[in-house]
Amino acid sequence: MKNKALIANTKDNVATAIKDIFKGELIKIELSDKIYSIEILKDIKFGHKFSLEDIKAGEDVIKYGEVIGGASEDIKKGTHVHIHNVESKRGRGDLKK
Amino acid sequence: MKLLGYKRENGKYGIRNHLIILPTSICSSETATKISSQVEGSVALPHQHGCCQMGEDYKQTLRTLIGLGANPNVGAVLVVGLGCEGIRPNEVAEEIKKTGKPVEVITIQECKGTLKTMEKGIRIARTMAQELSMQSKVEFDMSELLLATECGGSDPTSGIAANPAIGVAVDMVIAAGGSAILSETTELIGAEHLLIKRTANEETSQKLLKIVNITEQRAINMGTDIRGSQPTPGNIEGGLTTIEEKSLGCIYKAGSAIIQEVIDYGVAPSKKGLSVMDTPGEDIDSITGMLAGGCQIVVFTTGRGTPTGSPIAPVIKITGNSTTYNNMIDNIDLNAGKVIDEDVSLEAMGKEIFDEIVKVSNGKLTKAEILGHREFGIFRIGPTF
Numbered sequence: 305m306k307n308k309a310l311i312a313n314t315k316d317n318v319a320t321a322i323k324d325i326f327k328g329e330l331i332k333i334e335l336s337d338k339i340y341s342i343e344i345l346k347d348i349k350f351g352h353k354f355s356l357e358d359i360k361a362g363e364d365v366i367k368y369g370e371v372i373g374g375a376s377e378d379i380k381k382g383t384h385v386h387i388h389n390v391e392s393k394r395g396r397g398d399l400k401k
Numbered sequence: 402m403k404l405l406g407y408k409r410e411n412g413k414y415g416i417r418n419h420l421i422i423l424p425t426s427i428c429s430s431e432t433a434t435k436i437s438s439q440v441e442g443s444v445a446l447p448h449q450h451g452c453c454q455m456g457e458d459y460k461q462t463l464r465t466l467i468g469l470g471a472n473p474n475v476g477a478v479l480v481v482g483l484g485c486e487g488i489r490p491n492e493v494a495e496e497i498k499k500t501g502k503p504v505e506v507i508t509i510q511e512c513k514g515t516l517k518t519m520e521k522g523i524r525i526a527r528t529m530a531q532e533l534s535m536q537s538k539v540e541f542d543m544s545e546l547l548l549a550t551e552c553g554g555s556d557p558t559s560g561i562a563a564n565p566a567i568g569v570a571v572d573m574v575i576a577a578g579g580s581a582i583l584s585e586t587t588e589l590i591g592a593e594h595l596l597i598k599r600t601a602n603e604e605t606s607q608k609l610l611k612i613v614n615i616t617e618q619r620a621i622n623m624g625t626d627i628r629g630s631q632p633t634p635g636n637i638e639g640g641l642t643t644i645e646e647k648s649l650g651c652i653y654k655a656g657s658a659i660i661q662e663v664i665d666y667g668v669a670p671s672k673k674g675l676s677v678m679d680t681p682g683e684d685i686d687s688i689t690g691m692l693a694g695g696c697q698i699v700v701f702t703t704g705r706g707t708p709t710g711s712p713i714a715p716v717i718k719i720t721g722n723s724t725t726y727n728n729m730i731d732n733i734d735l736n737a738g739k740v741i742d743e744d745v746s747l748e749a750m751g752k753e754i755f756d757e758i759v760k761v762s763n764g765k766l767t768k769a770e771i772l773g774h775r776e777f778g779i780f781r782i783g784p785t786f
Contacts, residue, residue, distance in 0.1 A: 310561060310741075320557050320640070322741050351557040351640030351704075351722075365642075368560070372591070372646035385642070387628065392643035394590045395620040395627030 311335045313369035318353040318385050345382040353385040365390050402543040402577040404762045407476060407536055410501025414541040415473035416697045416762045419444050419713050420530050422479050423470055425493055426451030426486035432515050433481040436522040440530055444712045450779050451488040458783025463488055465667040465779050468693030470497035474713050477503040477529040479522055484510030503529055544578030549691035549699040550654040553684035556639030556704025560650020562721030562740040563702035568656035569751020570758060575658045580673050582691050583655040586616045587631050587682035591645025592652045600660045608663040612679040631682055635705045666780055667693035684709055686780035698762060708732040709776045710769030715761050718769060732768055
């Protein structure tokens with residue numbers, strides 16, 4: 305069966321959907337010697353990310369083995385990871401005093 | 402690796418043989434366009450700048466216009482000015498003339514009106530066009546090729562498929578002695594710490610960090626979250642969440658070569674191999690800067706799809722999103738989505754891109770060229786007064 309999601313790096317805590325994935329699906333991804341088995345809790349559109357583990361508010365979101373932002377709220381394993389629950393750490397003119 | 406192209410007087414090689422009608426200001430752009438419309442095969446470069454500019458912004462526009470005229474894909478130049486503008490038409494003409502190529506300059510005020518300017522300009526351009534038409538291609542080495550890399554309308558497939566495949570092709574061009582430019586400083590924010598590990602020296606690393614810092618500060622000074630501008634609404638809709646995520650996917654375009662130097666917008670690299678140019682993330686201004694730096698060919702990845710071309714260099718359009726490829730097949734040349742859908746390796750896709758670079762260099766027209774896409778814009782770093 306073709307993979308429905310990709311993980312860019314073994315350090316990542318998110319995967320990227322390469323097909324539309326629907327709530328309730330069980331996604332299996334093999335990376336190196338690890339097999340991830342994730343129950344999807346919300347529909348994930350092609351190109352969007354879902355979490356591979358529970359991520360607490362304030363923790364780093366990791367893709368490509370690098371920090372791509374911080375969780376702005378608790379993120380459950382298998383849920384959609386995007387602008388509603390991830391903040392960037394760069395270019396934040398809105399935080400300028 | 403040998404290619405076929407046009408030898409220029411200064412020893413450089415072009416892969417196209419353009420006659421350009423180059424307005425020095427917004428005031429002469431209409432007239433330049435009208436002259437070009439009467440000379441088959443010529444290209445006008447209308448723009449909105451060239452007067453009431455100051456300081457570094459003035460210097461950047463000046464060197465960009467000169468660099469475009471000096472580009473090896475350009476065989477001859479007719480500079481058209483109003484006569485009173487800040488960018489001096491005679492200065493632009495004299496600087497381009499240093500390449501040895503045919504350059505003429507006319508102004509609307511000296512010619513006494515647009516109709517007389519058009520008459521004079523069309524006659525000059527007609528003679529130039531005929532001369533260029535008699536020029537034959539000769540063989541040249543790939544070491545003379547300078548490749549511009551660009552991404553626009555990115556989505557997550559850009560970082561997974563299209564940009565890494567470009568990176569393979571860039572590595573192949575550099576291995577064959579050619580050179581390439583990575584640009585779009587905004588899209589290095591969040592990934593710069595990776596790039597400084599692969600520079601030729603500390604000075605290059607420091608300059609890279611400096612240009613990223615200046616760009617980020619400029620964004621912060623706007624007082625809002627950069628998200629929404631960068632990444633764009635389309636990037637976000639496609640799944641890119643932050644500028645860090647976008648940048649980490651963008652830098653794959655650079656392949657694995659050492660970064661030899663960091664150059665300002667519109668400046669020609671002084672070293673062979675890979676360099677980084679300080680350009681904005683906005684595609685058209687970015688490409689224009691690299692053309693002014695001497696790039697003869699552009700490889701452009703897109704996730705969401707964009708028709709962008711350029712007036713003086715072929716733009717090879719590549720997507721990593723097969724749906725986008727099928728939807729916009731009229732405008733997109735290659736589908737790197739095969740890496741995701743059909744298990745085609747990045748190496749194989751990179752080879753396909755490299756082969757296309759060779760074919761286009763030798764004369765194959767890209768879709769953007771055939772459809773007449775000549776998007777053109779000069780990056781401004783200061784206001785108009």
